[in-house]
Amino acid sequence: MSVSEAVPPRTLSPTAPETPSAERIAYLDGLVARAKSAAAVFTQYTQEEVDRIVKAMVLAGLEHAQPLAQMAVQETRLGVMEDKVIKNMVATEFAYNYVKDKRTVGVIREYPERNLEEIAEPIGVLFSLTPITNPTATVLFKCIMAVKTRNTVVFSPHPKAWRCCAEAVRVMYEAALKHGAPEGVFACLESPTLPDNAYLMKHKDVGLIDATGGPGAVKAAYSSGKPALGVGAGNTPVYLEKSADINTAVVDIIISKTFDNGTICASEQTVAIDDEIYDQVLAKFTELGAHVCNEKETKLLESTVIDPQTGFMQPLAIGQKATDIASFIGMQVKPNTKLLVAPIQGVGREHPLSVEKLFPVLAVYRAKSVADALTVCIDVNHAGGLGHTAVIFSRNDEVIRKFGEVINAGRIIVNSPGAIGALGAVYNDLVPTLSFGCGTGGGNSTTDNVNIYHYLNIKRLARRTQNHMWFRVPNQIYFNWNAVENLRQFPSRSTVIITNPSLEQIGHVDIVRRNLPPETKVHVSVIPDAEPEVQVVLKGVEELKFYKADQIIALGGGSVIDAAKIMKLKYESPEADLEELAAPFLDLRKRVVEYPKDKTNRARLIAIATTSGTGSEVTPFAVLTDKAAGRKVTLADYSLTPDVAIVDPQFVISMPRGLTADTGIDCLTHALEAGVSSYASPYTDSNAQQALQMAFKYLPIAYENPRDEEARCMMHNAACIAAMAFSNASVGVNHALAHAFGARFGVAHGRANALMLPYVIAYNAAVPTKFMPSPFQHGYTAHKQYAKFADLLGLGGNTVEEKVQRLIAATEQLLDRLEFPRSIAEMGIPKAEFERALPEMVKSAFEDPSWRSNPRMPLMNELVELFWKAYEGRSAAKTADAPQQQTV
Amino acid sequence: MPMAMIAMFLNIDPNRIAPALKEAGQQLNGSEGEVVLDFSSVRRVDSAALQAMEDFAGIAEEKTIKVVLRNLDVDVYRVLKLMRMTRRFSFLH
Numbered sequence: 001m002s003v004s005e006a007v008p009p010r011t012l013s014p015t016a017p018e019t020p021s022a023e024r025i026a027y028l029d030g031l032v033a034r035a036k037s038a039a040a041v042f043t044q045y046t047q048e049e050v051d052r053i054v055k056a057m058v059l060a061g062l063e064h065a066q067p068l069a070q071m072a073v074q075e076t077r078l079g080v081m082e083d084k085v086i087k088n089m090v091a092t093e094f095a096y097n098y099v100k101d102k103r104t105v106g107v108i109r110e111y112p113e114r115n116l117e118e119i120a121e122p123i124g125v126l127f128s129l130t131p132i133t134n135p136t137a138t139v140l141f142k143c144i145m146a147v148k149t150r151n152t153v154v155f156s157p158h159p160k161a162w163r164c165c166a167e168a169v170r171v172m173y174e175a176a177l178k179h180g181a182p183e184g185v186f187a188c189l190e191s192p193t194l195p196d197n198a199y200l201m202k203h204k205d206v207g208l209i210d211a212t213g214g215p216g217a218v219k220a221a222y223s224s225g226k227p228a229l230g231v232g233a234g235n236t237p238v239y240l241e242k243s244a245d246i247n248t249a250v251v252d253i254i255i256s257k258t259f260d261n262g263t264i265c266a267s268e269q270t271v272a273i274d275d276e277i278y279d280q281v282l283a284k285f286t287e288l289g290a291h292v293c294n295e296k297e298t299k300l301l302e303s304t305v306i307d308p309q310t311g312f313m314q315p316l317a318i319g320q321k322a323t324d325i326a327s328f329i330g331m332q333v334k335p336n337t338k339l340l341v342a343p344i345q346g347v348g349r350e351h352p353l354s355v356e357k358l359f360p361v362l363a364v365y366r367a368k369s370v371a372d373a374l375t376v377c378i379d380v381n382h383a384g385g386l387g388h389t390a391v392i393f394s395r396n397d398e399v400i401r402k403f404g405e406v407i408n409a410g411r412i413i414v415n416s417p418g419a420i421g422a423l424g425a426v427y428n429d430l431v432p433t434l435s436f437g438c439g440t441g442g443g444n445s446t447t448d449n450v451n452i453y454h455y456l457n458i459k460r461l462a463r464r465t466q467n468h469m470w471f472r473v474p475n476q477i478y479f480n481w482n483a484v485e486n487l488r489q490f491p492s493r494s495t496v497i498i499t500n501p502s503l504e505q506i507g508h509v510d511i512v513r514r515n516l517p518p519e520t521k522v523h524v525s526v527i528p529d530a531e532p533e534v535q536v537v538l539k540g541v542e543e544l545k546f547y548k549a550d551q552i553i554a555l556g557g558g559s560v561i562d563a564a565k566i567m568k569l570k571y572e573s574p575e576a577d578l579e580e581l582a583a584p585f586l587d588l589r590k591r592v593v594e595y596p597k598d599k600t601n602r603a604r605l606i607a608i609a610t611t612s613g614t615g616s617e618v619t620p621f622a623v624l625t626d627k628a629a630g631r632k633v634t635l636a637d638y639s640l641t642p643d644v645a646i647v648d649p650q651f652v653i654s655m656p657r658g659l660t661a662d663t664g665i666d667c668l669t670h671a672l673e674a675g676v677s678s679y680a681s682p683y684t685d686s687n688a689q690q691a692l693q694m695a696f697k698y699l700p701i702a703y704e705n706p707r708d709e710e711a712r713c714m715m716h717n718a719a720c721i722a723a724m725a726f727s728n729a730s731v732g733v734n735h736a737l738a739h740a741f742g743a744r745f746g747v748a749h750g751r752a753n754a755l756m757l758p759y760v761i762a763y764n765a766a767v768p769t770k771f772m773p774s775p776f777q778h779g780y781t782a783h784k785q786y787a788k789f790a791d792l793l794g795l796g797g798n799t800v801e802e803k804v805q806r807l808i809a810a811t812e813q814l815l816d817r818l819e820f821p822r823s824i825a826e827m828g829i830p831k832a833e834f835e836r837a838l839p840e841m842v843k844s845a846f847e848d849p850s851w852r853s854n855p856r857m858p859l860m861n862e863l864v865e866l867f868w869k870a871y872e873g874r875s876a877a878k879t880a881d882a883p884q885q886q887t888v
Numbered sequence: 889m890p891m892a893m894i895a896m897f898l899n900i901d902p903n904r905i906a907p908a909l910k911e912a913g914q915q916l917n918g919s920e921g922e923v924v925l926d927f928s929s930v931r932r933v934d935s936a937a938l939q940a941m942e943d944f945a946g947i948a949e950e951k952t953i954k955v956v957l958r959n960l961d962v963d964v965y966r967v968l969k970l971m972r973m974t975r976r977f978s979f980l981h
Contacts, residue, residue: 037935040970044932044963124970183935 034184035152039124041182042150047105060175061092061140068136071164078319083260087137094432121457122150124207133263135161136168141434143172149455156192234265235356235385237377241394242274249393250284256417266389266422270363272373290339298342304329306352322360347379386441391418410447471683479647487515492551499555500529532563540567558614562622572599582633595637607642610651613663615723617645649713661818662750664699667719669753673732674725676782677853678774684729691722732854734760740844759869765804768856782855823873895921906940922954945976
């Protein structure tokens with residue numbers, strides 16, 4: 001609230017000065033016990049019951065606004081009775097207007113689009129300190145807030161305002177009780193003392209301390225270990241800028257600074273006035289009843305109303321009339337003087353009037369510029385007013401905004417009186433309050449106008465949401481024999497074909513050339529037959545620029561197509577930072593980096609696959625090798641997906657058998673992993689299952705009879721279909737293991753996959769040691785998915801376990817038929833070397849993003865175990881009775 | 889273990905919880921049995937009812953009688969929980 005509460009002093013040390021007597025403790029415990037019981041009973045009340053009680057209390061408060069104001073002035077000898085009546089009415093009527101339609105019981109807010117509901121939970125017993133400056137209004141306000149939220153309150157008023165506060169509590173209590181509130185809903189300490197407060201602040205049954213008081217009380221509240229609302233001191237800076245309506249500004253300042261004789265801590269303290277209007281403003285103050293002090297009078301004020309020892313205002317001046325203050329210090333003013341205006345030259349201890357003055361004395365400063373004015377306001381703000389209130393009068397939005405940015409105040413009041421503006425709901429749409437949160441600047445937990453929501457625990461009922469999913473593939477996919485003929489429909493002025501030397505040699509490039517529209521200028525960029533390197537990609541980008549390409553045809557396996565994807569990215573968006581774009585992510589939709597949307601050039605990317613495995617022609621992934629840095633960069637974004645995919649088996653009919661097997665198993669692994677992925681959906685399932693069936697049937701045929709056109713065609717399609725599944729459902733731990741092992745020992749990707757595959761199926765089908773959080777799935781389903789695959793393949797089996805075993809066995813038979821080595825050991829890698837490499841491979845596999853969509857979260861020791869199984873080649877089907885193989 | 893003997897079974901009238909419990913407390917005999925208070929009709933308790941329940945539990949404890957609250961409404965159970973009174977009763981649904 002304000003330092004005024006130290007006057008008369010009620011400074012609570014964070015450590016209690018003394019303990020109340022046993023008799024007093026019994027009294028205090030009794031108050032809290034009654035309040036606790038009432039709070040428990042209150043939890044049963046409905047919104048309608050609560051609202052009925054609140055309305056009755058508000059009406060009672062309005063009816064007693066005047067007598068309570070009179071009592072307050074008589075008891076405290078502060079302020080203006082008429083203004084206190086207004087305060088009491090604001091505290092009741094305006095507060096009611098704000099709370100009357102608000103739900104505070106049960107479900108208070110619903111967010112159906114987010115599947116969220118907020119439910120109110122009362123706090124219980126509040127222990128409330130109330131101030132001397134606004135005694136009855138604060139009590140009325142807090143009572144209304146408390147009942148509206150089904151809380152109970154034990155009040156400890158300022159000792160010099162105890163009678164009027166006790167009366168306010170009585171008025172509220174009787175009205176509440178008459179309309180059904182639980183007995184004991186409010187209590188007011190008789191003759192409250194500092195030890196009482198210290199004791200109650202730590203009472204086990206007090207749920208929240210609401211301290212509206214001086215800095216000492218607030219600090220004690222926050223130091224008590226209890227949740228607390230404490231509101232800090234003020235020192236309101238005002239900027240009266242040259243564009244302001246001077247008449248409005250001066251009237252508003254006088255209204256505010258004289259309201260209740262300046263006792264509201266949000267009232268104006270020091271006004272920085274632009275030089276251009278300074279004299280005019282002072283003349284207006286004089287015209288409207290203020291007394292502008294000369295230098296001598298200002299010195300007199302400085303030495304009397306401010307304590308020279310502490311630098312704070314003198315207690316005796318607080319809430320007194322301007323004429324009384326003038327008379328007391330021997331200053332001659334007109335009898336009807338409303339306000340004493342004292343010009344000051346700066347802010348700080350050497351300018352005593354720049355501090356908070358809760359009486360009708362206003363400091364003014366002639367500002368030489370906007371910067372000078374803002375600087376002075378910042379200084380005032382930091383001289384005891386951080387987080388509280390600030391005021392600006394201006395018609396210049398730029399200045400107003402700047403003021404808002406540089407001043408630390410919970411309430412920045414524009415073109416209206418600070419004190420009444422800060423109370424809310426009169427001059428603006430701030431929430432009405434009698435407690436101003438001052439944020440961390442004021443040692444508080446909130447900058448809000450304290451209101452009903454600070455008196456509630458708000459519970460959030462968060463229902464499981466059905467996250468949207470996606471299925472994204474190229475716009476156009478042409479497949480089956482002679483699909484390449486579809487190139488004719490794509491007009492291009494300049495086409496660059498990116499390919500490998502071997503594919504050029506065997507005539508594949510010529511096939512493509514023949515099928516392009518005749519007017520197309522064609523250029524061929526031959527890149528090495530290996531994973532693309534940064535330098536290769538950058539050289540390709542230069543070629544695209546040189547030829548002003550509007551179409552790129554990637555003719556090759558995964559490496560060529562990946563290279564073309566990255567070349568296109570850099571060609572279209574030269575500023576793209578590959579390093580940054582490769583940043584890790586968990587969810588594609590929420591990742592930090594964004595792929596560029598602005599494009600300098602545009603080129604269509606047509607991917608023609610010449611292997612049947614990676615499916616890169618339809619995927620959003622690309623892998624790049626950075627030889628200089630000694631690492632791989634994986635890019636993933638749907639903008640990388642080719643625009644057109646051509647899946648024409650004539651480009652794979654001559655594939656060697658080994659490559660057929662390697663790429664074919666890669667395809668099978670894609671289907672199996674996408675099929676059990678935590679990102680799997682009906683859309684990806686259908687593709688995964690179809691690809692699985694096709695691969696099991698046609699891969700051995702294509703391997704054993706490479707010229708079998710049907711098998712080649714179906715395997716080529718299977719690879720593309722599996723890729724559509726994993727493009728959208730991703731892969732799993734098999735790929736993570738294969739990447740790590742393949743990179744370390746230079747083993748082809750498909751072959752590495754094959755070594756892991758049976759063990760990974762068994763692993764995923766077992767009860768996970770650790771489940772993977774997967775909002776898209778309901779329960780653990782991997783084993784059931786595998787069983788479904790077994791059914792689709794006609795493998796038989798009666799139970800899920802049997803079906804999984806048969807799928808593993810069928811996979812192992814397929815690997816045997818494709819003549820794969822069935823263990824890492826069989827490949828000639830010595831055990832000692834494998835063992836040495838193992839820690840690094842495990843680390844690498846764990847860092848691999850592939851497993852993030854695996855149904856089971858792999859633990860490091862499980863990765864070790866899987867690697868060893870692959871090394872030793874134990875049959876996965878035979879180890880199915882191991883404990884970890886137990887299915888869900 | 890032998891079943892506890894039911895010393896008293898009382899249907900609680902929601903309109904006179906406190907007086908009913910006071911009367912019942914006076915009738916409690918010192919015996920190792922249990923008292924079943926049927927709260928099926930009670931939807932809300934006030935401070936007086938809470939006090940009466942506390943007093944009744946005290947009397948029962950003195951006489952080593954177990955107090956069973958039957959069909960207690962969950963809102964009322966919450967009130968007892970907030971008052972830390974649940975440990976003084978057994979509950980039967």
